[in-house]
Amino acid sequence: MQSNVECNLPTPESTTPTSCSESNGVELEKRNAYNKRAGRGQVLSGLTHECGVFGAIACGDWPTQVDIAQVICLGLVALQHRGQESAGIVTSAGKCAKNFNVHKGMGMINNIFTDDSIKKLKGNLGIGHTRYSTAAASEAVNCQPFVVHTQHGALAIGHNGELVNCDSLRRNVLERGVGLSTHSDSELITQALCLNPPEGERDGPDWPARIRHFMQLAPMSYSLVIMLKDKIYGVRDPYGNRPLCIGKIVPLDLGNQTPEEVPADGWVISSESCGFLSIGARYMREVEPGEIVEMTRNGIRTIDIVERPEQKKQAFCIFEYVYFARSDSIFEGQMVYSVRMECGRQLAREALVNADMVSSVPESGTAAAHGYARESGLHFAEVLCKNRYVGRTFIQPSPRLRQLGVAKKFGALSENVKGKRLVLIDDSIVRGNTIGPIIRLLRDAGASEVHIRIASPPLLYPCYMGINIPTREELIANQLDADQLAKHVGADSLAYLSVEGLVQAVQRNLKSANPTQVGHCTACLTGEYPGGVPQELSW
Numbered sequence: 001m002q003s004n005v006e007c008n009l010p011t012p013e014s015t016t017p018t019s020c021s022e023s024n025g026v027e028l029e030k031r032n033a034y035n036k037r038a039g040r041g042q043v044l045s046g047l048t049h050e051c052g053v054f055g056a057i058a059c060g061d062w063p064t065q066v067d068i069a070q071v072i073c074l075g076l077v078a079l080q081h082r083g084q085e086s087a088g089i090v091t092s093a094g095k096c097a098k099n100f101n102v103h104k105g106m107g108m109i110n111n112i113f114t115d116d117s118i119k120k121l122k123g124n125l126g127i128g129h130t131r132y133s134t135a136a137a138s139e140a141v142n143c144q145p146f147v148v149h150t151q152h153g154a155l156a157i158g159h160n161g162e163l164v165n166c167d168s169l170r171r172n173v174l175e176r177g178v179g180l181s182t183h184s185d186s187e188l189i190t191q192a193l194c195l196n197p198p199e200g201e202r203d204g205p206d207w208p209a210r211i212r213h214f215m216q217l218a219p220m221s222y223s224l225v226i227m228l229k230d231k232i233y234g235v236r237d238p239y240g241n242r243p244l245c246i247g248k249i250v251p252l253d254l255g256n257q258t259p260e261e262v263p264a265d266g267w268v269i270s271s272e273s274c275g276f277l278s279i280g281a282r283y284m285r286e287v288e289p290g291e292i293v294e295m296t297r298n299g300i301r302t303i304d305i306v307e308r309p310e311q312k313k314q315a316f317c318i319f320e321y322v323y324f325a326r327s328d329s330i331f332e333g334q335m336v337y338s339v340r341m342e343c344g345r346q347l348a349r350e351a352l353v354n355a356d357m358v359s360s361v362p363e364s365g366t367a368a369a370h371g372y373a374r375e376s377g378l379h380f381a382e383v384l385c386k387n388r389y390v391g392r393t394f395i396q397p398s399p400r401l402r403q404l405g406v407a408k409k410f411g412a413l414s415e416n417v418k419g420k421r422l423v424l425i426d427d428s429i430v431r432g433n434t435i436g437p438i439i440r441l442l443r444d445a446g447a448s449e450v451h452i453r454i455a456s457p458p459l460l461y462p463c464y465m466g467i468n469i470p471t472r473e474e475l476i477a478n479q480l481d482a483d484q485l486a487k488h489v490g491a492d493s494l495a496y497l498s499v500e501g502l503v504q505a506v507q508r509n510l511k512s513a514n515p516t517q518v519g520h521c522t523a524c525l526t527g528e529y530p531g532g533v534p535q536e537l538s539w
C-alpha cells in the first residue's frame with residue numbers, strides 16, 4: 001500500500017459563513033455557497049442529483065378511464081434517482097374544476113403516496129415533481145409543484161434546474177408588487193408567470209406570451225411542467241441545459257400497429273424516458289431547447305421556440321450522460337448506457353493499463369467498465385457488491401461509523417480479486433472520499449494492483465445551473481493532480497478521461513435534426529459557462 005500525500009482539504013465546518021468584511025472572491029464564493037445550502041443535508045461525497053418533473057394528460061372524453069394520478073406516481077418513481085428529499089402531485093378535473101387536488105410531502109415517493117392519497121388525486125390531467133433542493137431549504141414549504149391562484153384560475157408548476165439570475169429576477173418581481181413566500185427559485189418562476197406580458201393581453205390571459213416573457217427574463221436553467229385547469233405546458237430553457245421528453249400513452253395491445261400509428265390514450269412529459277414502458281407509454285421525442293409545448297385532450301403541439309441570445313450553442317449538461325440520468329434513458333437519440341460505454345472505450349484508448357481484469361464501482365461506473373473491457377480486450381468481472389439499502393436517507397452515522405465510510409456501502413468479492421491486477425473504473429471523482437476506502441477494501445481482499453480510471457475529466461469549477469458542486473476547494477482535483485491523487489488514495493495509478501474524449505464519446509453517435517446547433521455544457525470541467533460567466537450570480 002502506498003503512503004498518503006498531504007493535502008489541505010476543508011472540513012464541512014470550514015464552509016461556515018465568514019464575517020461580511022471578508023468579501024474577496026473565494027470567501028464570497030464560500031459564504032454564498034453556505035447560504036444557498038442552508039437547511040440542506042450535509043453532503044460527504046459525490047454530486048447530488050437534480051429534480052425530476054413529470055406531467056400526464058388523458059385524451060378523448062373526460063372523465064377519463066386513464067388512471068392519471070397512478071401514472072404520475074409511477075412516472076415519479078422512475079425519476080426517484082433525481083431527487084429523494086420531497087415530492088408532490090397536483091391534478092385537475094378540467095375547465096370546470098373549482099380547485100386543484102394537491103398532495104405533497106417530505107421523503108421518498110413510496111412513503112408520501114398511499115392508495116388513499118392517490119384516490120383523492122382525481123383528475124384528467126396532472127403534474128408531479130421529485131426534489132433535490134438547490135435553492136431554498138429542504139422543507140415542506142419548498143416542496144413542488146407550487147400552486148398559485150391567479151386572476152385567471154389556478155396554476156401549478158414543477159421545475160428542474162436553477163435560475164442563474166435568480167436575484168435580479170426576484171427584485172424585478174418584487175418591484176412589480178408581487179409577494180413571495182419562500183426563497184425558492186421555482187416559486188419565483190411561478191410568480192413571474194403571473195406577470196402580464198409587456199405587450200399586454202387582449203382576450204384574457206395569453207399564457208404562451210407570459211411563458212415567452214419569462215424565458216426572455218431568465219435564460220437558464222429550467223425544464224418546466226406548467227399546469228392550468230385543462231392543459232399542460234412543457235418548457236425547456238433555450239440552452240436545453242436540463243432534459244425533457246415526450247411520451248405517448250398507447251393501448252397495451254398494439255396489434256401490428258406502431259405506437260405512432262395508434263391514436264393516443266394520453267400524453268406524458270418527463271425529465272427522462274426511463275419510466276415510459278412502466279406506465280404503458282412510448283418515447284416520442286425530446287422537447288427542443290427553447291421549445292414551448294402545449295398538451296391538451298386533443299393532442300400536443302409546439303407553440304413557439306424561443307431563441308438563445310446571440311446565437312450561442314446549446315448547452316445540455318454533459319453530466320446527465322456521465323452520472324445523473326438512469327442508463328436506460330434516451331437523450332439526443334442515444335441511450336445513456338451506450339454513451340457511458342463509449343466513454344469507457346475512449347478511456348481505454350487514452351489510458352490503457354497492463355492488467356488482468358477490468359471492473360467498476362457499481363452502478364454508474366459499470367457501463368464505462370464494459371466499454372473499457374471491449375476496447376482493451378481485458379476481461380470484465382465484478383469485484384464489488386453494493387448494498388442497495390444504504391441510501392441517502394440512511395440514519396446519520398456516528399463519528400465511528402462515519403470513518404468506515406463507503407465500507408458500509410460495498411463488500412469485496414474476494415474470490416474474483418485475489419492476486420489480480422485490477423483496472424477499476426468509476427464515473428467521476430468529486431471530493432475524493434469514495435475511491436480511497438474502496439481501494440483499501442480491494443487490497444484487503446487480495447488485489448495485487450489497483451489502477452483507477454475515471455470515465456470523466458477532473459471536476460474543477462462550481463456549477464451554477466442546479467448541481468451541488470459547492471466550492472472549488474472542496475473539489476479534490478483542485479488540490480491534487482492525478483499522480484498525487486493516486487498516492488493520496490493508495491492507487492497504483494490513476495487517470496481521467498480527457499474533456500475532448502468525453503465530448504467525442506457523447507457526440508459520436510448523437511442524432512440531431514440540427515447538427516450545427518449541438519452543444520454540451522462542460523463548465524464544471526473547463527470553466528467555460530454557456531452564457532458566459534454569469535454577471536450576477538445568486539451564489
Ligand SMILES: O=P(O)(O)OC[C@H]1O[C@H](OP(=O)(O)OP(=O)(O)O)[C@H](O)[C@@H]1O
Pocket residue numbers: 044045046047323361362363364365426427428429430431432433434435
Ligand atoms: O469523489 P467523491 O466525492 O467521493 O464522489 C464520487 C462518487 O460519487 C458518486 O457516487 P455516489 O456514491 O454518490 O452514488 P452512486 O452509488 O449513485 O454512484 C460517483 O459515482 C462516485 O462514485
Ligand SMILES: NC(=O)CC[C@H](N)C(=O)O
Pocket residue numbers: 049050051052131132133134135136142159160161162163184185186466
Ligand atoms: N434540483 C432541482 O432541479 C431543484 C429545483 C429548484 N431549484 C429547487 O431547489 O427546488
Ligand code: SF4
Pocket residue numbers: 241317318319320462463464465466467521522523524525
Ligand atoms: S457545470 Fe457541469 S454539472 Fe453544471 S450544468 Fe454544466 S456540465 Fe452539468
Ligand SMILES: [Mg+2]
Pocket residue numbers: 361362363364365426
Ligand atoms: Mg458512485
